[in-house]
Amino acid sequence: MKKNLAKKENFVPGSKVPITYLLDYIKEGYSISDFLASYPWIKRVNVEKALDEIKKRDFASGYAL
Amino acid sequence: MPPGMPSKKSHLQLYADECFPVPSVTYLKSLGFSIVHAFDYKYVQKSDRLHLKKSRSLHRILITIDRDFLYYEQVSLKDHPEVIVISAGSPTTTTVNEICKKLLNNIGETFVNASMVKVTTNKIIKIKDQKKVSEKILG
Numbered sequence: 001m002k003k004n005l006a007k008k009e010n011f012v013p014g015s016k017v018p019i020t021y022l023l024d025y026i027k028e029g030y031s032i033s034d035f036l037a038s039y040p041w042i043k044r045v046n047v048e049k050a051l052d053e054i055k056k057r058d059f060a061s062g063y064a065l
Numbered sequence: 066m067p068p069g070m071p072s073k074k075s076h077l078q079l080y081a082d083e084c085f086p087v088p089s090v091t092y093l094k095s096l097g098f099s100i101v102h103a104f105d106y107k108y109v110q111k112s113d114r115l116h117l118k119k120s121r122s123l124h125r126i127l128i129t130i131d132r133d134f135l136y137y138e139q140v141s142l143k144d145h146p147e148v149i150v151i152s153a154g155s156p157t158t159t160t161v162n163e164i165c166k167k168l169l170n171n172i173g174e175t176f177v178n179a180s181m182v183k184v185t186t187n188k189i190i191k192i193k194d195q196k197k198v199s200e201k202i203l204g
Contacts, residue, residue, distance in 0.1 A: 016083055016110055018131075021156045028157055038086035038158055041109045 013046040015039060022050050077169060079149075080125035082116040083109045089161040098169055101125065113137075117148070128165075130156050135183060153186040167203045 010019050017039050025035045032047055079100040081090050090102040101123070103109055108119055113133060120127040127134075128149045135150055149168070154160040168184050176182070176191065180198070183190045189201040 014110070016112075018084070021084070024155045025157055028155055030157060034158070038088055039083070040087055041083075041104060 012039075012042055012050040015042045015046070017042065019050045019053060022047065023054060077173070078123075078125040079128045080116075080120035080123055082113070082120075082127060082129045082131060083111065084129055084131040084156070086130075086156070086158045086161055088158045089165060092158075092162045093165055093169070096166065096169075100128070120147075130161060134181070147180070149182045149184065151184050153184060164203075171201060171203060 011017060012019055012022055022035055025031075025038075032044065035047060036042060036044060077098065079093075079098065081100060081102045083103045085102065087102055087104055090100050093100045103111070103116060103119065106119070108116075111119070113131065116129075117127060126147045126149060128151070130151045132150060132152050134148055135152065151161060151164055151168070153164050164184060164186070168189060171189060172182070176189075181192045183192060184203070187203050189203060190197055191199045
């Protein structure tokens, strides 16, 4: 299966949910709990790791293009 | 029939992959749609290919907000061409709910059959063999 845009290393740890989704939730005023409700198998500690990654790296919103 | 409820003609059997928000699945179920989430099967942290296989094995249309699916070569979807990709607004539950409600009341099984359907904020685009074959305005 080939694809040309995916950068699958950019997931929330412990999931296949892109970190950019988390960024979009935050930008739109949703809470971490809202995000966790959407993806209940993701652990809060992993969301915190993803937030650290967002701070370290220049993530752009991957969705609202 | 209450507003927002699927018509009796709606027989769409949907499988939401792990990018699709779980509350949106709950919402669509509450409207009467037949939809299951990968999480229902503890089928998470799986590749897109495996979600395609899973939906095929369940005989359900894959519904996703993962736009990567739009970039797969058509040959990859040859054995499983029935995919709906929500490509609009944001990935948040509210947006996904709004678009799905409009979308699923606008399409039937025959529209989705053997194709990929891309859904934007105001359009439903049916793609077959990497070509746009039809387009509907989302009402």
